Amino acid sequence: MPLQHGVFLAPYHPNEESPTTWLRRDIELAQHLDKLGFAELWVGEHHSGGFEIIASPDLFIAAAAEVTRRIRFGTGVMTLPYHNPLVVANRIAQLDHQTMGRVSFGFGPGLLMSDALMMGIDPEKTRDMLLEAIDVIVRLLRGESVTAKTDWFNLVEARAHLLPYSQPLEMAVASAGTPSGGRAAGKFGMSMLCVAASQVGAFDVLASNWRIANEVAAQYGNTMDPAKLRLVAPVHIAETREKARENVRHGLDRWVRYYDMASPNPFPKDGRDPVDILIDSGRAVIGTPEDAIAMIERLRGKQGQFGVFLAQHVDWADWDQTMKSFELYARYVMPHFSGANANRIATYNVMAERVEEFKALRRGAADKAFAQHEANQLKVG
Template identity: 30%
Template sequence: MELGYFSMPSHPPECGLKEGQDWDLQTLRWLDELGYQEAWIGEHHTAPWEPHPAPDLILAQAFLQTKTIRLGPGGFLLPYHHPAELANRVAMLDHLSNGRLNFGVAASGLPSDWAMFNVDGMSGQNRDMTREALEIILKLWSEPAPFTYKGKFWTVTKPDTMFDFLKPHIGPQQLPHPPIGVAGLSKNSDTLKLAGERGFIPMSLNLNPAYVGSHWDSVEVGAAKTGRKPNRRDWRLVREVFVADTDEEAWKLSAGDMMGRMMGEYFLPLLGHFGFKDYLKHAPDVPDSDVTVDYCARRNWVVGSPLTVTEKIEQIWHEVGGFGVLLVFGFDYKHKAEAWHHSLSLLKNEVLPRLKHLDAGMPKAA
């Protein structure tokens, strides 16, 4: 098992935009120093608790401030970008990263973002646009000959050489392209089917482990369409994690601090508006009113001493049938920076060595 990080990025609404980015960069530097494998930075446009509209602005700085960690958007919201422009921008970022870029893509799930960009998310238009945009981007990177792609949402031309010297010339450093990751939330997730279909990295967002187990089914359904055999080592699970020296201290710093505040003020109400609280329940008959911060912390979060966290992660691993990378869900702890750094350090140095026997490439019973 390996460790990574998934950041929306999350900041309380009173946090300044630069102040929030400075914290994110500090965290990325720590992750690099601690030997985390990767980190993913989200994109949102109308959520004060998820305030960053351009993950590549963080990434361009972070690549200069880190040495080995792989970084990527988690992900670019493809319905809101012209595919040709984004293809060039991502390719350039791959060169700036010196080949450390992961290319995360997503369909966008916030109705307020849909409204800003006039995308009909209720009909699934966002998912259709995501598939088409990604197809165009990959074609621009892989097809050397001139072409015109006429899609439902975009018409894109890769022109032939003009005036003897003007021609498309920007392609990624990593060939045929940077590793592509897609995140999924819902049951029968279309994006996770896409991951299986195209051999992309599947990422399951922070839900109840009993629910997340169904996500791998979506990956396998997609893989079956193209005759692929997906590998559970590629599967990323996003979890809320806080490790401290004792269970009591970890609980106080998580449910009793910024993790609890963000979940209580933003994430739980948001899921409630969508009717998505079922995704957090350990059983279908649990009333929505019972799905509180305390319930999520006890049932879904990975909080406690190194020994407790080790036991919880191993339990989740077996419940879902095995996965390859645990992605720590990012929170804004700049007011208690040492505690957040200590948590990341304990997870890497004391918990992970106890989990090395978990190999997602082995049969489930292993």
């Protein structure tokens, strides 16, 4: 199965620097990835914590789409329990038209407890709210008139103002460690976005969550497509492992402090270097293009075939080194999986194997040309 490559942008921007500068840089990142040939850029939604500063992924995508040519975008993810489903359906349909079909609609229940609590939402109810919203949004985007009432929204003969530009519009459910994402994807026949694929715990259940998605899909007459399965893992690469380790010293400790607050799984406090913890656990790539290739192969070994690998952008390195990391990824990791250089290598090997034969032929051709020249000179004389 062909493997596509993209980037997952939460983002994780340091809260002592200008948010304006970082938002402009995120647009520049989209342009950079587009030029390098990345297939996708997924953008998150968050409302607290100070680091993940994009509150509206669709607003960001609308801007980025205007200054890029071919890269696709995904809402990664839109938090449905925070929004009226009719408004969401209208926003995503409009975005699909504005981008002329370059958007995938990803959604989930939300991961930051602080977001939910600020809105008076019980975090234990968000997964149920997600399913209620999906059911309505799917019907709205099919063009149906929907009347539905729950304890958090009320729609009366609601109808989406626009139908999507794309038919069908790709929809993707976020999946982490629990089986709820896989069950939702199977029930509605949607794509899956495994946002924590390399994390301890989530990595262990990759295959089982996919199996659950397929089992539920069969119950509802749907078929899961592994080409629409996306796995996310943090990646920073450089020319050498030593250089990559040096690069991430720029922002790794700051990220670890934020991760400890935002994640239900605290970062280990055992005195080891955080770089070693991330590498040894398989949580992240901090190394070379070969290490990124090994990470993807490891995920394949656990999951089986999947369609898209999303390198998570985590602001561990400074801006220039981060841009270089994505360039190295495009130069070395992408062609490894696409086989883009297969014929180049094959023809090079043929030349190397027959080098003496080719040299002899070239010498023979040159000798013949000189002999012909001398013969012509004699005739003229």
